[in-house]
Amino acid sequence: MATIYEVAALAGVSPATVSRVFNGNTVSEEKQRLVRDAAQQLGFTPNKTARRLRKQSSEIICLLVPDIENPFFTALARGVEDRAQESGFSVVLCNTDDDPAKELRYLQIAASEQMAGVILSPASDEVDLGAIASLGRPVVAVDRTTPYPVDAVKIDNRAAGIAATTALVEAGFRRIACIAGPAGIEETEDRYLGWKQVVTARKTLVRDGFLQHANFRVDGGRSAMKALLELVQPPDAVVTTNNLMAIGALQALHETGIDPEDFGVAVLGELPYLLPPPSSVVQVRLPARHLGRTAASMLLERIGGDTQPLRTVVLRAEIARPPLSL
């Protein structure tokens, strides 16, 4: 790899001039040409590491998601990436497994690597943003919020929960249960509050045990559904607060031999590649990609020096019925 010094020597100018040529400073036409020719000839690309050390910043943004195998988050990642590319930024994608320790580790890496900013979907309320915050690097929370004062982009989770539950009520179901995520995660709490509001307002039957907490994955949804089906008076429909748990729930229904057409299922999120789409499944489409794109835009604005007050952007989910066929 050629360095700026070699280019300077070949072009017969000082290294400073070479740097200026590539950073848009005042250099005479003549020398510009000399430098560009020399650079071309040597195949020179500026060493990013040296530049970063000097400038104390890079053009990389760090994206922390809890589960990269969840299509919701890959879609979100695409959104971030698309937007970042437009501004010449690269994205580093990291997987936290909802583990605060891993999360912390990546945040420290982000700090010590001089990354320009962080977009994260926090694993818990106790995220420690101290390291990056103290460096003044902007952070945007996505999908979930944090107690730290940072910008956020989220979904109107309560409205989504209401929409999903209402759709089931209107389809004629009267014993609607809810499979929520782990207790204490805001995102899922809001969704189940939406459910609660509707079942209360509509006075549908709610039994003890109709609210199940589960982990966010397929197995969580499955066991929660099994538990629901074993109740003395089981529900006739269920709202699941994320996509993977819905898959688990549908699996449980299938394994129990229940025709999914007879059992209402509403999902907050999209079921990937589901086919044939059971007509009784209601999906509330979460704008994952858009969420990512918006978060990236906000982050890039902050990186560009924007100092306006903190913002929380709330995106509205839209109901999709029958489910998407891709």
Add this chain to the structure above:
Amino acid sequence: MATIYEVAALAGVSPATVSRVFNGNTVSEEKQRLVRDAAQQLGFTPNKTARRLRKQSSEIICLLVPDIENPFFTALARGVEDRAQESGFSVVLCNTDDDPAKELRYLQIAASEQMAGVILSPASDEVDLGAIASLGRPVVAVDRTTPYPVDAVKIDNRAAGIAATTALVEAGFRRIACIAGPAGIEETEDRYLGWKQVVTARKTLVRDGFLQHANFRVDGGRSAMKALLELVQPPDAVVTTNNLMAIGALQALHETGIDPEDFGVAVLGELPYLLPPPSSVVQVRLPARHLGRTAASMLLERIGGDTQPLRTVVLRAEIARPPLSL
């Protein structure tokens, strides 16, 4: 962020000594203690950028995949990540969209960022590994190979194609078509050669048009399947050479109103979250995660200075029937 100089000053030693403490060189017990105490007190973490500039290398490995929304590649990514973590390396995940230009761009970034090595699933035969190769950084090709002399981990694609097709023959299907990926991509060519070998050997009926080339995505599979169904004498079964195209094919069947139980479908890859699993679907399980893990191991060995001759590891796919229920 505290620097090595501040730590040195607080501990009353030279910066060199501080560096030695953190790099396992000979320092007296006494000074070690002083330095560690000072570092602790200041919350010192070495600046990775400065270290990288000096050492001309980092502990980051770059993973280039064509499509991060394809579950096959996310599983592969997890494998890489798991292995990398064990050795204290971080993984940067990049999406090429099978676009040689994007690929090249990321390869240059990998080079100019001093990343320790690259694992890639090349977008085309014309990958230009010049930049990283000339820096002596190791590269491992995964899933697909390249003309460049690099280590590779792949799947025995022809055997997988044979297994898939044979399973259909044994299930009694006699007019077996094939939906292959874009012509010219080795990985898919081998798979369709497996199909060809079996249909020839078993003398099943093959018509013009039974071999369809499509892009690797859901829409490609769907239109290929539609084309097959419009043939004067359509097939009674199909082998698709990747997972997403199979989804598309199943969608097309569904839309045409054909009962999937009556039509044989064999997939090279796993169908994510499919339910209920139609019993006539054969899946050849590709060890994606293991592929990633193996690639990472090989790369890490090279990074560690291993100079043994080039290796190509071929992993065997296993047939799964009935399909996985997650």
Add this chain to the structure above:
DNA sequence: GTGCTTGACGAAATCGATTTCTTGCACTTT
């Protein structure tokens, strides 16, 4: 013609670590 501004551009400092070179001291060896 003198003094002042302005712009191009080279010299040198800087970012924060690692590493080589050197020094100084303690301890053998003959």
Add this chain to the structure above:
DNA sequence: AAAGTGCAAGAAATCGATTTCGTCAAGCAC
């Protein structure tokens, strides 16, 4: 006791860019 050996640890060079500072000359006003 002089010379040789070994080792801890400081001084200084180094990685490759950016940026500050200063110089010099041209352009302009008086």
